[in-house]
Amino acid sequence: MTDRPPLIALLTDFGTTDAYVAAMKGVIHTLAPQAHIVDITHEINPQDVRQAAYVLLTTCPYFPLHTIFVAVVDPGVGTERRAIAASCVHGRFIGPDNGIFSYVFTGNPATALVEITNPAYILKRRSNTFHGRDIFAPAAAHLANGVPLDALGPAAAEVAALPPPRLEIAKGHIKGEVIYIDRFGNAVTSVGSLVWNGETHLTLLPRFGASTHPTRFTTKARVSIGSVVVRGVRPSYGHVAPGTLLALVNSAGQLEVAVNQGSAAQILGIAVGDAVSVRLE
Amino acid sequence: MTDRPPLIALLTDFGTTDAYVAAMKGVIHTLAPQAHIVDITHEINPQDVRQAAYVLLTTCPYFPLHTIFVAVVDPGVGTERRAIAASCVHGRFIGPDNGIFSYVFTGNPATALVEITNPAYILKRRSNTFHGRDIFAPAAAHLANGVPLDALGPAAAEVAALPPPRLEIAKGHIKGEVIYIDRFGNAVTSVGSLVWNGETHLTLLPRFGASTHPTRFTTKARVSIGSVVVRGVRPSYGHVAPGTLLALVNSAGQLEVAVNQGSAAQILGIAVGDAVSVRLE
Amino acid sequence: MTDRPPLIALLTDFGTTDAYVAAMKGVIHTLAPQAHIVDITHEINPQDVRQAAYVLLTTCPYFPLHTIFVAVVDPGVGTERRAIAASCVHGRFIGPDNGIFSYVFTGNPATALVEITNPAYILKRRSNTFHGRDIFAPAAAHLANGVPLDALGPAAAEVAALPPPRLEIAKGHIKGEVIYIDRFGNAVTSVGSLVWNGETHLTLLPRFGASTHPTRFTTKARVSIGSVVVRGVRPSYGHVAPGTLLALVNSAGQLEVAVNQGSAAQILGIAVGDAVSVRLE
Numbered sequence: 001m002t003d004r005p006p007l008i009a010l011l012t013d014f015g016t017t018d019a020y021v022a023a024m025k026g027v028i029h030t031l032a033p034q035a036h037i038v039d040i041t042h043e044i045n046p047q048d049v050r051q052a053a054y055v056l057l058t059t060c061p062y063f064p065l066h067t068i069f070v071a072v073v074d075p076g077v078g079t080e081r082r083a084i085a086a087s088c089v090h091g092r093f094i095g096p097d098n099g100i101f102s103y104v105f106t107g108n109p110a111t112a113l114v115e116i117t118n119p120a121y122i123l124k125r126r127s128n129t130f131h132g133r134d135i136f137a138p139a140a141a142h143l144a145n146g147v148p149l150d151a152l153g154p155a156a157a158e159v160a161a162l163p164p165p166r167l168e169i170a171k172g173h174i175k176g177e178v179i180y181i182d183r184f185g186n187a188v189t190s191v192g193s194l195v196w197n198g199e200t201h202l203t204l205l206p207r208f209g210a211s212t213h214p215t216r217f218t219t220k221a222r223v224s225i226g227s228v229v230v231r232g233v234r235p236s237y238g239h240v241a242p243g244t245l246l247a248l249v250n251s252a253g254q255l256e257v258a259v260n261q262g263s264a265a266q267i268l269g270i271a272v273g274d275a276v277s278v279r280l281e
Numbered sequence: 282m283t284d285r286p287p288l289i290a291l292l293t294d295f296g297t298t299d300a301y302v303a304a305m306k307g308v309i310h311t312l313a314p315q316a317h318i319v320d321i322t323h324e325i326n327p328q329d330v331r332q333a334a335y336v337l338l339t340t341c342p343y344f345p346l347h348t349i350f351v352a353v354v355d356p357g358v359g360t361e362r363r364a365i366a367a368s369c370v371h372g373r374f375i376g377p378d379n380g381i382f383s384y385v386f387t388g389n390p391a392t393a394l395v396e397i398t399n400p401a402y403i404l405k406r407r408s409n410t411f412h413g414r415d416i417f418a419p420a421a422a423h424l425a426n427g428v429p430l431d432a433l434g435p436a437a438a439e440v441a442a443l444p445p446p447r448l449e450i451a452k453g454h455i456k457g458e459v460i461y462i463d464r465f466g467n468a469v470t471s472v473g474s475l476v477w478n479g480e481t482h483l484t485l486l487p488r489f490g491a492s493t494h495p496t497r498f499t500t501k502a503r504v505s506i507g508s509v510v511v512r513g514v515r516p517s518y519g520h521v522a523p524g525t526l527l528a529l530v531n532s533a534g535q536l537e538v539a540v541n542q543g544s545a546a547q548i549l550g551i552a553v554g555d556a557v558s559v560r561l562e
Numbered sequence: 563m564t565d566r567p568p569l570i571a572l573l574t575d576f577g578t579t580d581a582y583v584a585a586m587k588g589v590i591h592t593l594a595p596q597a598h599i600v601d602i603t604h605e606i607n608p609q610d611v612r613q614a615a616y617v618l619l620t621t622c623p624y625f626p627l628h629t630i631f632v633a634v635v636d637p638g639v640g641t642e643r644r645a646i647a648a649s650c651v652h653g654r655f656i657g658p659d660n661g662i663f664s665y666v667f668t669g670n671p672a673t674a675l676v677e678i679t680n681p682a683y684i685l686k687r688r689s690n691t692f693h694g695r696d697i698f699a700p701a702a703a704h705l706a707n708g709v710p711l712d713a714l715g716p717a718a719a720e721v722a723a724l725p726p727p728r729l730e731i732a733k734g735h736i737k738g739e740v741i742y743i744d745r746f747g748n749a750v751t752s753v754g755s756l757v758w759n760g761e762t763h764l765t766l767l768p769r770f771g772a773s774t775h776p777t778r779f780t781t782k783a784r785v786s787i788g789s790v791v792v793r794g795v796r797p798s799y800g801h802v803a804p805g806t807l808l809a810l811v812n813s814a815g816q817l818e819v820a821v822n823q824g825s826a827a828q829i830l831g832i833a834v835g836d837a838v839s840v841r842l843e
Contacts, residue, residue: 003315007310007314009303009307011300015745016603016604017603017605017744017745018603018744018745019573019602019603019617019620020744020813022600022602022603022621022624023621023624023813025600026621026624026625027624029569029600029625029629030624033569033626034565034566034567036314037600038303038310039297039303041297041298041299041300041303042297043297046745046746047823055300058300058304059300059304059307060307062303062304062307062308062311063310063311064307064311064314067307067310075799075804075822075823076800077798078797078798078799078801127811127813128797128811129799129811129812129813130812130813133624133813134813182298182299182301183295183296183298183299184327235359235409236358236359236410237358237359238356238358239359239360242356249408249409249410250408250410250411251301251304251408251410251411251415260356261328261356284596286596290584290588292581297578317595319584319587319588319591320584321581321584322578322579322580322584323578336580336581339581339585340581340585340588341588343584343592344591345591345592348591463580463582464576464577464579464580465608517640517641517690517691518637518639518640518691519640520640520641523637529690530689530690530691531689532582532585532691532695532696542608
C-alpha cells in the first residue's frame with residue numbers, strides 16, 4: 001500500500017478543555033500535513049505516569065505497526081529527565097524518559113532507543129514547560145516524514161522503569177491489586193493476561209510480576225475484593241442480572257470486577273491500589 | 282471525486298477517558314488506513330440506547346451518503362443479541378441489534394440488513410466484552426475497503442425497535458415529553474419536526490408517534506413544562522433578554538425549552554421523560 | 563507539496579457530549595471530503611467569547627498558514643450579529659462577529675474581511691440557532707475547496723472588539739489579572755508575552771494593554787496574587803518541590819502562577835479576573 005498515510009497516536013494528561021493538545025496537532029499538521037492523527041486519550045489523571053503506561057500497554061497492540069506513539073505525562077518537564085524516541089515490535093514511541101513506556105517494553109524490548117537532542121528536529125522557540133509541543137510533536141512529525149529514528153539524537157541506554165503492579169502467584173492463590181477503574185466503574189486488576197480454555201478453564205500468563213509460569217484454574221475461582229467475595233468468572237456483563245456483581249476477563253485479558261449496568265467502583269468503594277485475591281478451584 | 286476517502290463515524294457510550302474508542306480506531310486504521318474517522322459523541326449516558334438512537338437520528342442527515350456509522354451502546358454484549366449491519370438512505374450502519382438504529386430507520390427503512398457472522402471480517406482473538414473493537418470496527422473497516430454489506434453475514438429479519446417517545450396530537454393540544462437535555466441545559470422535546478411557515482406559523486410533521494397528519498399552529502402557542510408556562514415560540518435564544526425562559530424550534534426541528542445564556546434544565550429542574558404540553562392558538 | 567490536504571480547525575463552546583460538533587464535521591466532510599479536521603477545543607465555557615479569543619490567540623501560531631479556523635462561541639446566534647470570514651498572517655478565520663477574533667487581529671490585522679451572506683455557500687435549510695452547522699462549517703468547506711474569501715459575501719468594515727485584559731506597566735511595577743485557569747489549576751495571567759534573556763532576566767513585550775514599550779526585569783521579581791507573594795520566576799514546574807507554589811513563564815509566554823504537581827487555583831482559591839501584580843527587582 002504505497003499511499004498509506006503516516007499515523008501518529010497521542011496519549012497525554014492534558015485534557016481537551018485547554019488547547020495544549022491542539023497546539024501539538026498544529027505542529028504535526030505544519031510539519032507533516034499528510035499524517036493522520038488519532039487520540040488515545042488525554043484524560044490520564046494529571047501526572048499519573050503509571051496509568052498512562054498501562055493504557056499504552058493495552059492499546060498499542062490494536063494499532064498498525066507503522067504507528068508513531070507520542071505519550072506525554074511529564075511532571076519532570078524542564079528538568080534533567082531525557083526526551084526519548086524508541087522502537088519496538090508495536091511501533092515507534094516518543095516521550096519523556098520517566099517510565100511511561102516501561103510496561104510496553106517489558107514484554108517487547110526496545111530495538112532502538114535514542115535521546116532526542118538534535119536541534120534540527122526541535123522547535124526553534126522551545127519553552128521549558130511544554131515539550132509535547134516543542135520536542136515530542138516535531139519528533140513524531142519528522143519520523144512521519146521519513147527521518148530515521150537515529151537522526152533524532154545519540155543512542156541512549158536503558159529507559160527508566162516503573163515498578164510493576166503487584167502480582168503474586170502461589171499454589172491455589174493469586175494476589176494482585178486494582179490497577180485501573182474505567183468510566184463504567186469496572187475495576188481492572190493486575191491479574192492477567194488471562195486466556196479462556198474452552199468453557200470452564202482459564203490460564204494466567206502473567207503480564208506483570210516475576211513468574212512467567214502459566215497458572216491454570218477453573219472459572220469457579222473466587223475473587224475477593226474489599227470485604228466482598230465474588231464466586232466464579234463469567235464470560236460477559238450480561239451473564240448476570242442488571243445490578244449484580246461479577247468477575248470476568250476483560251477485553252485486555254485482565255481479571256475485572258464489575259456490576260452489570262452499574263458501577264462496581266462506586267458500589268464497593270474500590271480505588272486503584274486496592275488488594276484483590278483469587279482463590280483457585 | 283474518485284479519490285474521496287471513506288468516512289467512518291463513531292457513536293458510543295465509552296467516554297474518552299478510557300482508551301476503548303482508541304482501540305476501535307487502531308483497528309480501523311490497521312485495516313483501512315485511508316479511511317477518515319469522525320466522532321459523533323462518546324458521551325452517551327452509559328447503556329442509554331434511546332439517547333444514542335435520538336442523537337443518531339438528528340445527526341446522520343448531515344453526513345455524506347457514503348458514511349459508515351458505527352454505533353455501540355451495548356449492554357447486551359456477549360449475550361445472544363445480534364451484531365448487525367444495514368444500509369438506508371442516510372448511509373450504512375453497524376452495531377448491536379438492540380434498537381439503536383430504530384429511530385433512524387422509522388422514516389428511512391433499511392434497504393439491506395445482515396447479521397455480522399462471517400469470521401473473515403471479525404478479529405481473530407475476539408473478546409466477549411468488547412465487540413466495538415472486535416466485531417463492529419473491523420466490519421466498518423472492511424466496508425470502507427469495498428467489501429459488500431452482504432459479505433458480512435446472512436440476511437436478517439427486522440431490527441429490534443425501541444418504543445418511540447411520547448407524542449399525542451389532539452385538536453388544539455399536543456402532549457409530549459423531554460427527550461434530551463444538552464450541555465447548555467436546553468430541554469429538547471419530542472414535539473417535532475417543526476417547520477416555520479413565514480413569520481407567524483409552525484407546522485408539526487410528527488417525527489415520533491402514530492399520526493403523520495401535519496398540525497399547523499401559530500407561534501403564539503403556549504408551552505407547559507413542570508409548573509411553568511412559556512408564551513410564544515421564538516426564532517432564537519437572543520430574541521429574549523439574558524436569563525429569560527423561552528420556547529423555540531431547535532436546529533433539529535424539535536420544540537425546545539431554553540433560557541438565553543442560562544440553563545433551563547437547572548433553573549426548572551427538568552429531566553428527560555418530563556411531560557411537555559403545547560396549547561395551540 | 564501539491565497534495566497537502568486542506569486543514570480546518572474548530573473551536574467552540576459546544577462540548578463533545580452533544581453531537582453539535584459532529585454535525586459541523588458531517589457538513590464539512592460532505593462538502594470537502596479531502597479536508598482534515600482538527601479540534602482546538604469545544605470546552606470553552608458556555609458563551610465565554612473572551613476565553614475563546616485568548617485560546618485562539620495562543621494556539622493559532624502553531625498551525626500551518628493554510629489553516630481555516632472556525633470559531634463558534636455565539637450567544638447572539640439568530641440575531642443581527644454578522645457572520646464573518648477574514649484572513650490574517652496566521653490563516654483564515656470564520657465565525658460570528660462578536661469579538662472572538664479581536665485578540666488574534668490585535669497584533670495581526672485582518673488583510674481581508676467579508677460578511678458571509680452569499681446563499682450559494684450557506685446550507686439551504688438554515689436554522690436560526692445553529693449557524694456553526696448551517697453557515698460557518700459550509701463556509702470553511704468551500705474555502706477548503708478553493709472558493710476565494712470574497713466570494714462568501716461583501717467586504718465588511720472593522721470586526722467587533724473585546725476589551726483587552728487588564729495590563730498596566732509602571733516603573734518597578736506591573737498590574738494585571740488572571741485570564742485563564744487550565745486543567746492543572748495553573749493560573750495564567752495577562753502579563754506577557756515574556757521572553758527569557760539568558761538565565762536571570764525577563765523582557766515583557768506587552769501583548770495586551772496600551773504600552774508597547776519593552777520592560778526588562780530580573781527573575782527575582784515578586785508576584786502577588788490574592789494574599790500570597792511568590793518570590794522569583796522559575797524556568798519550569800519541576801524546579802520547586804512537589805506541592806510548592808511558583809511563578810513561571812508558561813508555554814504561551816505569559817506569567818503563570820502554579821503549584822508543582824498540584825492545583826494553584828484550588829489551593830489559593832484563584833478565579834479568572836483576580837488581580838495579579840509583579841514588583842520588579
